[in-house]
Amino acid sequence: MSETILVRGARPYGDEPADLLLRDGVVAEVGPGLDAPAGARVVDADGLVALPGLVDLHTHLREPGREDAETVLTGSRAAAVGGFTAVLAMANTSPVTDTAEAAERVHDLGRTAGLVDVHPVGAVTRGLAGEELAELGLMHRSRARVSVFSDDGRCVADARVMRRALEYVRAFGGVVSQHAQDPSLAGPASCCHEGELSGRLGLPGWPGVAEEVVVARDVMLARHTGSRVHVAHASTAGTVEVLRWAKGLGIDVTAEVTPHHLLLTTDLLEGYDPTYKVNPPLRPQEDVEALRAALADGTIDAVATDHAPHARHDKEHAFVDAAFGMLGLETALPVVAHVMVESGLMGWADVARVMSTAPARIAGLDDQGQGLGVGAPANVVLVDPATPLVVDRDASVSLSRNNPWHGRTLGASVVATFLRGVPTVLDGTLA
Numbered sequence: 001m002s003e004t005i006l007v008r009g010a011r012p013y014g015d016e017p018a019d020l021l022l023r024d025g026v027v028a029e030v031g032p033g034l035d036a037p038a039g040a041r042v043v044d045a046d047g048l049v050a051l052p053g054l055v056d057l058h059t060h061l062r063e064p065g066r067e068d069a070e071t072v073l074t075g076s077r078a079a080a081v082g083g084f085t086a087v088l089a090m091a092n093t094s095p096v097t098d099t100a101e102a103a104e105r106v107h108d109l110g111r112t113a114g115l116v117d118v119h120p121v122g123a124v125t126r127g128l129a130g131e132e133l134a135e136l137g138l139m140h141r142s143r144a145r146v147s148v149f150s151d152d153g154r155c156v157a158d159a160r161v162m163r164r165a166l167e168y169v170r171a172f173g174g175v176v177s178q179h180a181q182d183p184s185l186a187g188p189a190s191c192c193h194e195g196e197l198s199g200r201l202g203l204p205g206w207p208g209v210a211e212e213v214v215v216a217r218d219v220m221l222a223r224h225t226g227s228r229v230h231v232a233h234a235s236t237a238g239t240v241e242v243l244r245w246a247k248g249l250g251i252d253v254t255a256e257v258t259p260h261h262l263l264l265t266t267d268l269l270e271g272y273d274p275t276y277k278v279n280p281p282l283r284p285q286e287d288v289e290a291l292r293a294a295l296a297d298g299t300i301d302a303v304a305t306d307h308a309p310h311a312r313h314d315k316e317h318a319f320v321d322a323a324f325g326m327l328g329l330e331t332a333l334p335v336v337a338h339v340m341v342e343s344g345l346m347g348w349a350d351v352a353r354v355m356s357t358a359p360a361r362i363a364g365l366d367d368q369g370q371g372l373g374v375g376a377p378a379n380v381v382l383v384d385p386a387t388p389l390v391v392d393r394d395a396s397v398s399l400s401r402n403n404p405w406h407g408r409t410l411g412a413s414v415v416a417t418f419l420r421g422v423p424t425v426l427d428g429t430l431a
Helices: 070-083 102-113 137-142 157-171 195-200 210-223 237-248 259-263 266-271 287-296 332-341 348-363
Strands: 004-010 020-023 028-033 041-042 051-052 052-057 085-091 117-120 175-178 228-230 253-257 380-384 413-420 424-428
Touching: 004 051, 004 380, 020 287, 041 266, 051 348, 052 210, 052 332, 052 348, 070 085, 070 102, 070 413, 070 424, 085 348, 085 413, 102 137, 137 157, 157 175, 157 210, 175 210, 195 266, 210 228, 210 237, 210 253, 210 287, 237 253, 253 287, 253 348, 259 332, 287 332, 332 348, 332 380, 332 413
Parallel strands: 004 041, 052 085, 085 117, 175 228, 228 253
Antiparallel strands: 004 020, 020 028, 051 380, 380 413, 413 424
């Protein structure tokens, strides 16, 4: 049972100050001037914004198989420091999370770490090979209770396989999260956005249409099967157009965008720095603007980090040979605050929607993203909007250092995180 904590003077969703009493793992009282019960810990939150704990739909924790880059424990630490109380761990580990046994292993590692709720994502196909369905039903019925399935890192390119997966998960309310990348349009050598810059730099390009045609196909398959599809890391204006059209027809599709696709652009590749090599690639400014607008108006439902740690020996190569991916858990909220809140595109209640409520709903997490009302699980993050985060990659609690934000000043700082009333972060450091 957690201790009793009185959070004094916070601003829930950026509104008027109120106290939050966290007791027995839930929000017990909310209001101004609450009395502290005997023995309660009082946390001074004057000037801080209180939000429900963040939920990340798209995290790579690398364990098992690549513990030199990240482990469930170190990734959980990074998540807690970033204000997260739940993360979904992608299946492209070694071995792949394509069986109930593998899913339960990740689940158990998360429980042992105890800093965030770690929910394994199950592979759609065995070995991520795109041919034979993985143990979808068994993973869902296991103690890991897997409800989200993805071959992320690879596209489920075969339409028949994708259709079967959508039909299968419909039976238990699951969702397929698609890495939309047509391999015939963006082959294994493609490493950046296709355009004038890729031609000038001599880098194999990846056109935006390689993403868009798969998104269009999948929303039609979702309509045909009556199932749900989720678009991982949307990155182009064309994808936004397809999503807006599909939602207008009532097709059951959701989508996420990463913090880096909301701010970073393809011009950063001028120096061939492999830190900025990511999948899908950074796009031009016009795509970034479309993604921001779509997040603000609800066409894109959620922000997800695609936290992708890599050991130095995987990143420190020529650009074409380096691994795809960048860190994101510790900086996601400050980036969103910088891009969306400071610009006036969104308020703090909108941040809670796209980083907590909607991700929890998409993943089917009943004990996350439930807000800050009385009786809600006491999953809370306190944010200081007046103190920007100055990013130092060497201060990261992740094992890896492929941090695209190093040296940047971002819009807010995470001060404290509570998981079911238990402080995991206080004063910006692990509790």
